Amino acid sequence: MTIHNAEIAGLFGRYATLLEIKGANPFRIRAYRNAARTIESLPRDVSVMLQEGYDLAELPGIGDDLADKISNIIEREKFFELEKIEKQMPAGLVDLTAIPGLGPKRVKTLFDKLKVRSSEDLAKAVRAGRLKGVRGFGPKFEQSILKALGHPAAEKRVSLAAAEHIAEPLIQYLKAIPGIESVAAAGSYRRRRETVGDLDILVTCQHPEPVVEHFAAYEEVSKTLARGTTKASVRLKSGLQVDLRVVPRRSAGAALVYFTGSKAHNIALRAIGRKRGLKFNEYGVFRGKRWLAGRTEAEVYAQVGLPYIPPELREAQGEFEAARAGHLPRLVAATDIKGDLHVHTEASDGDATIREMADAARALGYAYIAISDHVSRIGIVHGLDAKRLVRQMTEIDRLNAKLQGFRILKSAEVDIAPNGSLALDGGILAELDVVTASVHAKFDLDAAAQTERLIRAMDHTCVNIIGHPTGRLIGEREAYPLDMKRLLAAAKERGCFVELNAQPTRLDLCDVHVRLAKDMGVRVGIATDAHSPATLAYMRYGIDQARRGWLEPDDVINTRPLSALLKLLER
DNA sequence: GCCGTTTTCGGCCCGACTGTTTTCAGTCG
Numbered sequence: 001m002t003i004h005n006a007e008i009a010g011l012f013g014r015y016a017t018l019l020e021i022k023g024a025n026p027f028r029i030r031a032y033r034n035a036a037r038t039i040e041s042l043p044r045d046v047s048v049m050l051q052e053g054y055d056l057a058e059l060p061g062i063g064d065d066l067a068d069k070i071s072n073i074i075e076r077e078k079f080f081e082l083e084k085i086e087k088q089m090p091a092g093l094v095d096l097t098a099i100p101g102l103g104p105k106r107v108k109t110l111f112d113k114l115k116v117r118s119s120e121d122l123a124k125a126v127r128a129g130r131l132k133g134v135r136g137f138g139p140k141f142e143q144s145i146l147k148a149l150g151h152p153a154a155e156k157r158v159s160l161a162a163a164e165h166i167a168e169p170l171i172q173y174l175k176a177i178p179g180i181e182s183v184a185a186a187g188s189y190r191r192r193r194e195t196v197g198d199l200d201i202l203v204t205c206q207h208p209e210p211v212v213e214h215f216a217a218y219e220e221v222s223k224t225l226a227r228g229t230t231k232a233s234v235r236l237k238s239g240l241q242v243d244l245r246v247v248p249r250r251s252a253g254a255a256l257v258y259f260t261g262s263k264a265h266n267i268a269l270r271a272i273g274r275k276r277g278l279k280f281n282e283y284g285v286f287r288g289k290r291w292l293a294g295r296t297e298a299e300v301y302a303q304v305g306l307p308y309i310p311p312e313l314r315e316a317q318g319e320f321e322a323a324r325a326g327h328l329p330r331l332v333a334a335t336d337i338k339g340d341l342h343v344h345t346e347a348s349d350g351d352a353t354i355r356e357m358a359d360a361a362r363a364l365g366y367a368y369i370a371i372s373d374h375v376s377r378i379g380i381v382h383g384l385d386a387k388r389l390v391r392q393m394t395e396i397d398r399l400n401a402k403l404q405g406f407r408i409l410k411s412a413e414v415d416i417a418p419n420g421s422l423a424l425d426g427g428i429l430a431e432l433d434v435v436t437a438s439v440h441a442k443f444d445l446d447a448a449a450q451t452e453r454l455i456r457a458m459d460h461t462c463v464n465i466i467g468h469p470t471g472r473l474i475g476e477r478e479a480y481p482l483d484m485k486r487l488l489a490a491a492k493e494r495g496c497f498v499e500l501n502a503q504p505t506r507l508d509l510c511d512v513h514v515r516l517a518k519d520m521g522v523r524v525g526i527a528t529d530a531h532s533p534a535t536l537a538y539m540r541y542g543i544d545q546a547r548r549g550w551l552e553p554d555d556v557i558n559t560r561p562l563s564a565l566l567k568l569l570e571r
Numbered sequence: 572g573c574c575g576t577t578t579t580c581g582g583c584c585c586g587a588c589t590g591t592t593t594t595c596a597g598t599c600g
Contacts, residue, residue: 027583031572063573103598228588
């Protein structure tokens with residue numbers, strides 16, 4: 001039983017909250033939170049890194065002390081300091097801080113004065129009217145606490161695609177308000193994270209009050225959470241929270257940096273500024289009281305001698321070092337993509353014909369599309385057998401003969417059996433232009449076996465790409481256990497590639513694994529796995545994720561023209 | 572508890588909003 005990064009991050013998070021309630025040094029608390037964030041966003045388990053002799057103190061925000069504590073947690077499978085503090089303060093206090101409006105200070109007051117140690121205790125105390133004599137807890141607070149206890153905030157992050165469906169109409173609505181100069185979505189939405197917890201909308205205009213008023217009157221608003229003169233927060237009927245912020249025009253760039261985040265990026269940016277005697281806030285860059293810049297984001301970064309850093313990179317994961325050295329990646333963009341490497345037709349579980357998919361791809365300006373219907377042993381989504389695959393290849397030849405300047409690639413998404421063998425053996429797969437091999441069943445192997453399974457699949461020299469390598473479905477199904485580093489090393493040895501599946505529910509590989517692939521020199525194929533012509537448009541979600549993984553056009557195989565792609569696919 | 576191209580000590584982001592108070596602490600992002 002190994003401890004995974006998320007659990008270690010969780011332990012540090014709980015510990016930080018309890019320290020906060022206890023009233024410990026705020027910077028020590030922040031150190032634990034920073035460390036938790038670092039650990040959570042690592043591509044590999046720290047337990048594995050430790051085994052390989054990696055010095056955890058080299059990780060950002062982790063020093064000798066925390067490195068020791070992490071090793072101890074991994075060794076003993078418990079966090080001694082957390083258990084110690086939980087003897088002084090009930091663990092339930094951590095959950096109380098999840099109630100909106102209840103932070104560490106108030107939770108401590110409730111514990112000290114009323115012996116409240118859990119949400120049940122709190123509910124009883126409120127109903128018994130015991131909150132009344134406690135300083136700082138008025139009638140409104142009682143109301144909101146009761147309400148929160150009745151409806152536990154089942155806040156869930158939504159997929160980026162779902163967030164788009166909510167954000168875009170709202171942005172259009174705001175743009176139509178008279179006097180509006182600009183409207184932009186910031187936050188994790190702008191950084192193109194695969195899921196979004198809330199929306200941050202930034203508006204510039206001369207007179208903020210009417211804008212805030214219009215915003216609160218948006219028909220999708222179910223509740224106004226807070227509303228001032230330049231700022232408001234609402235919850236929409238969809239459940240998503242939206243924060244609006246209005247700033248003057250000369251602050252547009254500064255505010256965009258500020259509200260795009262990430263938090264870690266902003267903290268690092270401010271630290272750099274501070275060394276130069278500069279102060280950064282949402283209104284601009286200041287020296288003392290003097291405003292220096294803030295109209296555009298580039299202007300803000302230029303104040304500390306840095307080039308513009310694309311939002312997708314703003315995660316404090318090396319972008320400042322790269323920017324300083326002039327090595328920021330030229331991120332792959334939609335216009336770089338020359339074709340789609342993974343689509344289905346009605347021959348398996350798709351909706352359209354080969355011709356329809358090809359026409360749709362051409363309309364997108366592509367030079368090629370790979371028809372990769374399922375090839376599987378019995379049972380899975382009408383997989384093709386050898387006979388039907390041969391027939392499909394003949395049809396593709398016939399269609400290609402009529403096409404000019406466009407090529408339909410013969411392909412297949414071949415199922416990988418638990419032992420790593422392919423659903424279809426023999427020479428026929430070798431006749432395809434590109435073969436993607438994927439796992440569709442038996443997700444519960446342990447990491448070693450699952451990794452071995454995928455590596456065995458790549459031993460077949462016909463295989464080019466591992467499809468949706470981790471099998472995760474965002475918010476529905478966890479990735480199967482897998483040693484990604486080993487898989488990537490094996491792919492590199494064999495001249496194989498990994499897919500970045502652009503389905504918004506998959507986005508598999510995730511951003512950190514994409515970055516790992518890049519660092520290890522394994523090229524990536526961005527593919528939509530489209531089952532209809534319309535969903536070829538999912539490509540842009542794949543590109544978003546690729547950019548978050550620092551991919552440049554050369555790192556992506558389907559940025560190449562047909563001839564170069566085919567050459568790359570020879571093994 | 573972390574960190575260092577001003578520092579191995581002395582810093583560590585900061586402004587808006589709410590509720591409760593009567594000038595501000597706490598929370599949030």
